[in-house]
Amino acid sequence: MKVSMSVNGRQVSGEAEPRTLLVHFLRESLGLTGTHVGCESSYCGACTISLDGKAVLSCTMLAAQADGADITTVEGLAQDGELHPVQEGFWERHGLQCGFCTPGMIMSAVTLLEENPEPSEEEIRRGIEGNLCRCTGYHNIVQAIEYAGARMRGEEPAPAEWENA
Amino acid sequence: MSSTSVLGGVVRRREDPALIQGRGRYTDDVKLARTAHVAFVRSPYAHATVGAIDTSAATAMEGVVAVYTAADTDHLGPLIAQVPVGALRPLLNNGTVKHVGEAVAMVVAEDPYVAKDAADSVEVDYEPMPAVVDLKQSLSDEVPVHEGASNTLISWVGPFGADEAALAELQAGIEAAKQRDDAVVVSQEMTNQRLIPVPIEPRSVLADYQAGYDRFDIYSSTQIPSALAGAIGKYFGMSMNQVTVKAMEVGGGFGCKLNVYNDEVLVAFASKQLDRPVKWTETRREAANSTIQGRGWVATATVTGTTSGEVLGFELEGIADMGAYSQNFTVAIPFLGLFVGSGQYGFPTYWKMDCVTTHTMTTDAYRGAGRPEAAYYLERIMDMYARRIGMDPAEVRRKNYISSSDFPGAVSPMGFPMDTGDYTTNLDAALEAAGWSDLLAERDAARAEGRHVGVGLATYVEVCGFGPSGLVDLGFSWAEYQMPSAFNGSSLVRVHPDGSATVSIGTGPSGQGHQTTWAQIVGDGLGLEVDRIRVIHGDTEEAPPSIGSFGSRSAAVDGAACYEATGKVRAKAARIAAHMLEASEADIEFADGGAHVAGAPDSSVSWGDIAACAYQPHRLPEGMEGGLEAHAIFSPGNATWPFGTHIAVVEVDPDTGDVDLLRYIGMDDCGNVISPMIVDGQVHGGIAQGIGQAMFEDAVYDADGNLLSGSLVDYILPTAADLPSFELDRTVTPTDVNPLGVKGIGEAGTIGSAQTVVNAVVDALEPLGVTHIDMPLRPRRVWQAIQDARA
Numbered sequence: 001m002k003v004s005m006s007v008n009g010r011q012v013s014g015e016a017e018p019r020t021l022l023v024h025f026l027r028e029s030l031g032l033t034g035t036h037v038g039c040e041s042s043y044c045g046a047c048t049i050s051l052d053g054k055a056v057l058s059c060t061m062l063a064a065q066a067d068g069a070d071i072t073t074v075e076g077l078a079q080d081g082e083l084h085p086v087q088e089g090f091w092e093r094h095g096l097q098c099g100f101c102t103p104g105m106i107m108s109a110v111t112l113l114e115e116n117p118e119p120s121e122e123e124i125r126r127g128i129e130g131n132l133c134r135c136t137g138y139h140n141i142v143q144a145i146e147y148a149g150a151r152m153r154g155e156e157p158a159p160a161e162w163e164n165a
Numbered sequence: 166m167s168s169t170s171v172l173g174g175v176v177r178r179r180e181d182p183a184l185i186q187g188r189g190r191y192t193d194d195v196k197l198a199r200t201a202h203v204a205f206v207r208s209p210y211a212h213a214t215v216g217a218i219d220t221s222a223a224t225a226m227e228g229v230v231a232v233y234t235a236a237d238t239d240h241l242g243p244l245i246a247q248v249p250v251g252a253l254r255p256l257l258n259n260g261t262v263k264h265v266g267e268a269v270a271m272v273v274a275e276d277p278y279v280a281k282d283a284a285d286s287v288e289v290d291y292e293p294m295p296a297v298v299d300l301k302q303s304l305s306d307e308v309p310v311h312e313g314a315s316n317t318l319i320s321w322v323g324p325f326g327a328d329e330a331a332l333a334e335l336q337a338g339i340e341a342a343k344q345r346d347d348a349v350v351v352s353q354e355m356t357n358q359r360l361i362p363v364p365i366e367p368r369s370v371l372a373d374y375q376a377g378y379d380r381f382d383i384y385s386s387t388q389i390p391s392a393l394a395g396a397i398g399k400y401f402g403m404s405m406n407q408v409t410v411k412a413m414e415v416g417g418g419f420g421c422k423l424n425v426y427n428d429e430v431l432v433a434f435a436s437k438q439l440d441r442p443v444k445w446t447e448t449r450r451e452a453a454n455s456t457i458q459g460r461g462w463v464a465t466a467t468v469t470g471t472t473s474g475e476v477l478g479f480e481l482e483g484i485a486d487m488g489a490y491s492q493n494f495t496v497a498i499p500f501l502g503l504f505v506g507s508g509q510y511g512f513p514t515y516w517k518m519d520c521v522t523t524h525t526m527t528t529d530a531y532r533g534a535g536r537p538e539a540a541y542y543l544e545r546i547m548d549m550y551a552r553r554i555g556m557d558p559a560e561v562r563r564k565n566y567i568s569s570s571d572f573p574g575a576v577s578p579m580g581f582p583m584d585t586g587d588y589t590t591n592l593d594a595a596l597e598a599a600g601w602s603d604l605l606a607e608r609d610a611a612r613a614e615g616r617h618v619g620v621g622l623a624t625y626v627e628v629c630g631f632g633p634s635g636l637v638d639l640g641f642s643w644a645e646y647q648m649p650s651a652f653n654g655s656s657l658v659r660v661h662p663d664g665s666a667t668v669s670i671g672t673g674p675s676g677q678g679h680q681t682t683w684a685q686i687v688g689d690g691l692g693l694e695v696d697r698i699r700v701i702h703g704d705t706e707e708a709p710p711s712i713g714s715f716g717s718r719s720a721a722v723d724g725a726a727c728y729e730a731t732g733k734v735r736a737k738a739a740r741i742a743a744h745m746l747e748a749s750e751a752d753i754e755f756a757d758g759g760a761h762v763a764g765a766p767d768s769s770v771s772w773g774d775i776a777a778c779a780y781q782p783h784r785l786p787e788g789m790e791g792g793l794e795a796h797a798i799f800s801p802g803n804a805t806w807p808f809g810t811h812i813a814v815v816e817v818d819p820d821t822g823d824v825d826l827l828r829y830i831g832m833d834d835c836g837n838v839i840s841p842m843i844v845d846g847q848v849h850g851g852i853a854q855g856i857g858q859a860m861f862e863d864a865v866y867d868a869d870g871n872l873l874s875g876s877l878v879d880y881i882l883p884t885a886a887d888l889p890s891f892e893l894d895r896t897v898t899p900t901d902v903n904p905l906g907v908k909g910i911g912e913a914g915t916i917g918s919a920q921t922v923v924n925a926v927v928d929a930l931e932p933l934g935v936t937h938i939d940m941p942l943r944p945r946r947v948w949q950a951i952q953d954a955r956a
């Protein structure tokens with residue numbers, strides 16, 4: 001069957017089987033390999049994308065269900081060579097190690113900050129509960145999201161912990 | 166927070182721009198034209214004879230390219246192992262399956278969905294047989310895992326190297342101590358449960374055999390690219406130089422990608438047979454039941470001490486679960502525990518672990534690998550002893566430490582020389598950082614209000630940075646993988662004619678930031694901007710052979726090789742610069758992208774000038790060879806022995822058994838630090854995995870050998886909401902076994918943390934009479950312990 005959708009601001013269409021998962025359509029048909037498959041069971045969050053403004057798991061959705069949708073993947077976050085503040089926060093605050101959970105984590109964090117521009121640490125931790133990271137213990141992910149939140153509010157982020165000698 | 170870096174501070178990671186934009190290349194992201202896809206047929210039984218395998222429906226399916234069984238692959242032999250004690254895994258099972266998830270057939274199809282459909286259609290006649298899962302039952306040999314062989318593969322007895330007479334004398338001494346009037350004996354059987362490593366990236370392999378050139382490109386999510394190249398060469402009668410392994414981005418490893426796997430060999434086999442690229446990416450369930458697991462010990466720890474806190478002897482006796490087959494290290498993992506069996510203490514220690522097989526997936530190296538288990542038993546029983554004699558748990562430890570004045574030259578009671586240590590300073594720093602006496606007062610005040618608050622402390626020493634090539638003599642040889650060079654670090658530093666530089670290195674990082682750290686070491690040594698330095702790792706075509714990244718070894722061993730190779734390049738460059746500037750070589754200094762004469766910064770040449778000269782031999786000093794590159798192999802005299810003290814504060818809800826982790830303080834000592842940012846990150850992740858074991862994770866097999874926790878629905882990982890922010894700091898006791906003074910830090914957090922949390926929870930429940938709860942401390946288990954104590 002033919003499916004059409006907007007992905008990162010571009011109208012795309014392609015052939016998909018009725019059973020093709022959205023994440024496989026993105027990765028295999030469109031070549032957008034930034035969205036990762038970690039568990040195929042909606043528990044790890046590595047495949048999180050933005051679909052019609054909501055953070056959704058692309059491993060538990062069919063490509064056919066996304067027909068006509070407006071999708072943003074991690075590849076579509078940076079604009080005109082400028083990193084999204086959340087991407088910048090992950091870089092500045094060492095919010096990633098192996099980087100495999102990172103695209104999904106970033107997509108969840110973007111939605112979190114859109115819905116709650118000034119989250120507490122507790123709210124950040126609850127907000128990314130659906131995204132598993134095995135490398136960072138989440139410590140620096142929280143720092144990264146706090147950094148991004150400050151930037152998006154036009155405030156100066158707190159210095160990095162390793163700068164507080 | 167200590168931000169001291171031996172190389173001048175923090176550099177933002179160079180690997181990040183690709184990864185945060187979804188442009189990193191992990192194995193499954195690599196697409197080659199004409200790639201066929203693999204799905205495996207796996208046993209649903211833990212122990213069963215395999216009869217007829219009917220592949221006709223699969224073969225007839227549109228899009229299926231080939232179906233292979235053991236009859237096609239047996240000639241390749243079993244999966245090779247570095248420490249080949251016990252039965253080796255057949256590539257595809259050829260008679261009797263030994264665990265759920267064991268591969269019995271491989272389907273290759275044009276499309277991964279079709280491959281899975283076809284694998285589902287393969288019919289296998291199984292005749293189930295009784296399985297053995299329980300370790301004590303396995304030890305009895307009542308049900309053999311492998312017909313005709315004892316289930317016990319090896320027993321590790323320590324101290325290392327002690328003969329029978331010495332062991333008998335040691336045991337007699339501890340027995341005599343138990344008879345003293347002031348003796349206190351505390352003993353507890355404890356389980357250190359099996360764990361599933363769960364890197365978020367599933368393993369993946371893509372093999373591309375090129376018939377025209379008789380060579381392989383293998384893309385794999387592996388920590389050991391060179392060993393995989395050697396293994397593939399060995400299976401197919403090829404040299405290492407006919408096989409290129411590329412592990413570009415690896416999405417977490419934690420030891421489970423430190424194996425050459427049967428699937429890697431099988432996918433290569435299919436590619437060669439079919440003369441086209443072949444790919445397989447594991448599902449999460451396959452990651453649970455056919456990628457190695459870790460831990461899995463049942464043991465009894467016993468401390469014999471005096472009423473005043475002097476420990477007279479420690480004994481650990483138990484059983485370790487090897488699973489069904491031996492893979493890379495398998496039986497060697499408990500031996501790594503033996504290395505640190507006596508921790509940072511000087512008291513006599515007797516240690517015995519029987520390594521037994523069961524009808525379960527193989528165990529091997531999972532972050533810490535034997536050392537978290539050893540530290541867990543030691544530090545749990547030290548805590549119970551402190552409680553029994555009513556002494557502050559910190560003071561009991563202090564009283565029994567190996568003294569800092571014993572370094573250098575300290576030898577642990579287990580028989581191993583240690584590099585450097587200052588345990589008392591570290592303990593004091595941790596107590597101060599936590600506000601120890603205030604913490605205890607706050608706990609007591611909370612208790613007076615009827616709350617169940619607990620404070621737990623544990624200390625550890627680990628051994629890591631395995632680099633001495635003498636380890637070959639202990640049986641750790643990589644010769645099976647055509648890598649007899651064993652544990653050396655190896656680095657090649659090349660300055661190009663334009664003055665940029667490349668570091669080629671055989672490490673196999675999975676998030677540790679080697680792109681950044683190796684560039685920092687080389688940049689610091691050459692006075693060259695980090696941006697001018699490219700790091701190539703995870704590519705066996707480019708890098709000198711090396712055994713990869715594991716055992717917290719990369720900085721201490723391969724980092725030291727980077728340092729030494731840099732020194733060689735700098736020495737030659739200094740001679741060239743002196744020649745160009747008509748100055749004395751001794752006066753040449755490197756900074757700001759070039760060399761200058763000391764005290765005369767205007768008398769300078771850039772790295773581009775020096776390099777251009779180096780590649781034009783007629784301009785060089787008489788007798789000097791052209792070129793500007795150096796290779797260094799580094800084999801340290803010892804491993805490194807980091808240490809630390811961790812403290813946790815918890816509150817338990819007695820009505821539900823729910824544990825709330827309120828604070829976590831880590832005071833680690835990994836010697837000198839290259840990047841405080843990266844070191845802290847390693848500790849954060851390590852702690853989270855130790856807390857995972859303490860509170861959530863459990864690889865559960867039922868009595869029939871079914872894995873009940875094969876998905877992330879039932880294998881519980883800590884989420885962000887389960888953990889607090891961590892409070893970290895460091896003491897700095899440089900090692901003397903490498904020129905950077907750095908010790909390993911990748912596993913320390915995991916080694917120090919599980920017992921810290923359990924000690925805290927037991928402390929919280931002490932007023933109720935709870936003395937021990939086996940991990941994981943999920944609410945139901947904690948609640949049950951409270952009920953049992955109250956009964």
